[in-house]
Amino acid sequence: MTNWTLAARAEKMNPSVIREILKVTEKPGIISLAGGLPSPKTFPVREFAEACAAVLGQDGASALQYAASEGYGPLRQAVADFLPWQVDPDQVLITTGSQQGLDLVAKVLIDSGSRVLVETPTYLGALQAFTPMEPHVVSVASDDEGVVVEDFAAQAGTGADRARFMYVLPNFQNPTGRTMSDARRAALVAKAAELGVPLVEDNPYGELWFDQPPPAPLTARNPEGCIYLGSFSKVLAPGLRLGFIVAPKAVLPKLLQAKQAADLHTPGFNQRMVAEVMKGGFLEHHVPTIRALYKQQRDAMLAALEREMAGLSVTWNRPDGGMFLWVRLPEGMSAIDLLPAAVERNVAFVPGAAFYADEADTRTLRLSFVTASPAQIDAGIAALAAAIRATTP
Amino acid sequence: MTNWTLAARAEKMNPSVIREILKVTEKPGIISLAGGLPSPKTFPVREFAEACAAVLGQDGASALQYAASEGYGPLRQAVADFLPWQVDPDQVLITTGSQQGLDLVAKVLIDSGSRVLVETPTYLGALQAFTPMEPHVVSVASDDEGVVVEDFAAQAGTGADRARFMYVLPNFQNPTGRTMSDARRAALVAKAAELGVPLVEDNPYGELWFDQPPPAPLTARNPEGCIYLGSFSKVLAPGLRLGFIVAPKAVLPKLLQAKQAADLHTPGFNQRMVAEVMKGGFLEHHVPTIRALYKQQRDAMLAALEREMAGLSVTWNRPDGGMFLWVRLPEGMSAIDLLPAAVERNVAFVPGAAFYADEADTRTLRLSFVTASPAQIDAGIAALAAAIRATTP
Numbered sequence: 194m195t196n197w198t199l200a201a202r203a204e205k206m207n208p209s210v211i212r213e214i215l216k217v218t219e220k221p222g223i224i225s226l227a228g229g230l231p232s233p234k235t236f237p238v239r240e241f242a243e244a245c246a247a248v249l250g251q252d253g254a255s256a257l258q259y260a261a262s263e264g265y266g267p268l269r270q271a272v273a274d275f276l277p278w279q280v281d282p283d284q285v286l287i288t289t290g291s292q293q294g295l296d297l298v299a300k301v302l303i304d305s306g307s308r309v310l311v312e313t314p315t316y317l318g319a320l321q322a323f324t325p326m327e328p329h330v331v332s333v334a335s336d337d338e339g340v341v342v343e344d345f346a347a348q349a350g351t352g353a354d355r356a357r358f359m360y361v362l363p364n365f366q367n368p369t370g371r372t373m374s375d376a377r378r379a380a381l382v383a384k385a386a387e388l389g390v391p392l393v394e395d396n397p398y399g400e401l402w403f404d405q406p407p408p409a410p411l412t413a414r415n416p417e418g419c420i421y422l423g424s425f426s427k428v429l430a431p432g433l434r435l436g437f438i439v440a441p442k443a444v445l446p447k448l449l450q451a452k453q454a455a456d457l458h459t460p461g462f463n464q465r466m467v468a469e470v471m472k473g474g475f476l477e478h479h480v481p482t483i484r485a486l487y488k489q490q491r492d493a494m495l496a497a498l499e500r501e502m503a504g505l506s507v508t509w510n511r512p513d514g515g516m517f518l519w520v521r522l523p524e525g526m527s528a529i530d531l532l533p534a535a536v537e538r539n540v541a542f543v544p545g546a547a548f549y550a551d552e553a554d555t556r557t558l559r560l561s562f563v564t565a566s567p568a569q570i571d572a573g574i575a576a577l578a579a580a581i582r583a584t585t586p
Numbered sequence: 587m588t589n590w591t592l593a594a595r596a597e598k599m600n601p602s603v604i605r606e607i608l609k610v611t612e613k614p615g616i617i618s619l620a621g622g623l624p625s626p627k628t629f630p631v632r633e634f635a636e637a638c639a640a641v642l643g644q645d646g647a648s649a650l651q652y653a654a655s656e657g658y659g660p661l662r663q664a665v666a667d668f669l670p671w672q673v674d675p676d677q678v679l680i681t682t683g684s685q686q687g688l689d690l691v692a693k694v695l696i697d698s699g700s701r702v703l704v705e706t707p708t709y710l711g712a713l714q715a716f717t718p719m720e721p722h723v724v725s726v727a728s729d730d731e732g733v734v735v736e737d738f739a740a741q742a743g744t745g746a747d748r749a750r751f752m753y754v755l756p757n758f759q760n761p762t763g764r765t766m767s768d769a770r771r772a773a774l775v776a777k778a779a780e781l782g783v784p785l786v787e788d789n790p791y792g793e794l795w796f797d798q799p800p801p802a803p804l805t806a807r808n809p810e811g812c813i814y815l816g817s818f819s820k821v822l823a824p825g826l827r828l829g830f831i832v833a834p835k836a837v838l839p840k841l842l843q844a845k846q847a848a849d850l851h852t853p854g855f856n857q858r859m860v861a862e863v864m865k866g867g868f869l870e871h872h873v874p875t876i877r878a879l880y881k882q883q884r885d886a887m888l889a890a891l892e893r894e895m896a897g898l899s900v901t902w903n904r905p906d907g908g909m910f911l912w913v914r915l916p917e918g919m920s921a922i923d924l925l926p927a928a929v930e931r932n933v934a935f936v937p938g939a940a941f942y943a944d945e946a947d948t949r950t951l952r953l954s955f956v957t958a959s960p961a962q963i964d965a966g967i968a969a970l971a972a973a974i975r976a977t978t979p
Contacts (some may be wrong), residue, residue, distance in 0.1 A: 212655070257826065259825065301593060302596075
């Protein structure tokens, strides 16, 4: 009998709660406010088709050959040009989606037992990426303005137990939709520099602002103290799996070696397609169309919540961008217990508990306002309200 | 000052020797017999262009959306159908190149200090993928027929130190080009089952046979005791980064969770492109054209070696397929020391020492016969012989 002894880390890995929930959304007729899928209406299919033809027509053999682990030169340059602070293209590493950036950061910075700080709540995919490296994940208190800096300092650890980094998603956070204020960013960056703790800044949603751009990134304020993760998934399309890391020279060579060991390089064909699509400033007129669409959908959800949740003691926030809205149920209710009643009424969401590294606020839940249409949002929120009424103790 | 404390594993990671050597091959006019690049002549550019248009035209939005971590259903089915033993598509996990398969296997099966067995020599990329999980890598003696089964048994370890797996590349191995005999495969599979040691079988080159197909895979002989890694890089194109794992149900769910944490999923667009190209049995008439080309190039290299190495006490093998040929220099010579003299004469190769997990045979070197043209092979081997003559002690 073959003895499949699994690594200790394998026991700690778990299937994504979200992916499990998404399975119930395959039930015919269900309205899913659960997933984090960008609206397919925003995918520039025609431009991609033209780019494919151009890339394969001009130099198909190079596009289909093995390529550099760092990424395709013109795409690295385009990323550096696009970012709002001085970035050398040599500091840009193209990744197979932003998720891979998290995997590489974990490999290079986390030892078993290393202290790693996260927001309360935080992005589930980051927790999943960090888990295989067996960190000691510590939640830092967070409020409507983002990370509470005093608690960051209190949790940062000292000496050998100093946090290897704090993971922050400052813009239209997944799951809460909240944005870190300018003052809070300045204070966090200053305190992190004072304590010597690196910041890992994840910014997949930053371009999706509705009325005004969010404050400057943390990394722009202290490039030598931060690793920045970016993504093309929300401004072009997720199915190409293209993201990037911007890192200081202190860690970039090791991230590159980890990248090489992980998958040699990100598909060169996809990199050239996106570089081709981005030529001539395509994003400058494309991204505003996504912003307009998502703002309209957020407004539809806010209006539906106002209408349907009247008198239910349910609270929610008003995100300034991104894809998600955060809801809190009345005292005594649990979003996990609510889910079956909601699915019975043909609506799905993600219980907030999935996003907490330790003690969860089980009254919270995440709603996506970008995948369903405004009419579906109306029906979905009405069904959610009905489920809450039926479940209220 | 930010304190970038790196993980212990990061100190063990190193840049690929091969990638470093490949940099010298960028010198204008150099003939590179070093790289492992498939001949771009074999890339079906036109078919890919048609597939792109079809995939984006038929259902572009789905191709560009987030997708299942397991992979695209029709591609998993195509892989299962293509393999020469009974494979359930549910056992197939699509990976971002075969290199990612090695990364996932390492994460799921290797603890720090775990015994892992490899051939002598072995694929450098596998050593790089395993290193971040900090295994104790042990070389098993290997001869012209492959792994020496007696030494496998001697090195397998017992109890808590039993090898987590043995990594084997049985067909036209990278770096040696050698193929494991049928008898040796049968004996290794039997001994592994007896000792309870899993086999990880890597088969990127198996389709590239010249006169007759290689013996049946190890996994076909004991599917419950083996993980099988396959790739589209050598039969279609490497720039799409598409590979796959076939694993028994004892480990597949954990490999899937590791995959999800690593990059969510392999680009769905690329998976659909390849599934589209494979429709109607494309590989059945495409792969024979690659075989014919590479056989002709191997013959060119063998003829050049016969001609140029006369009287030099240099030996080499005659691979039955694949991309590489293995050369041994006269006693007292080192391939590492030879390299600068060769580059001076405008030819590059990879010193064999790069491929040994521990004690290296420094007289060995790897030549690729697929990237350079027959005329370049002639000139390159003549230059190599001149370098050997100039360096002979």
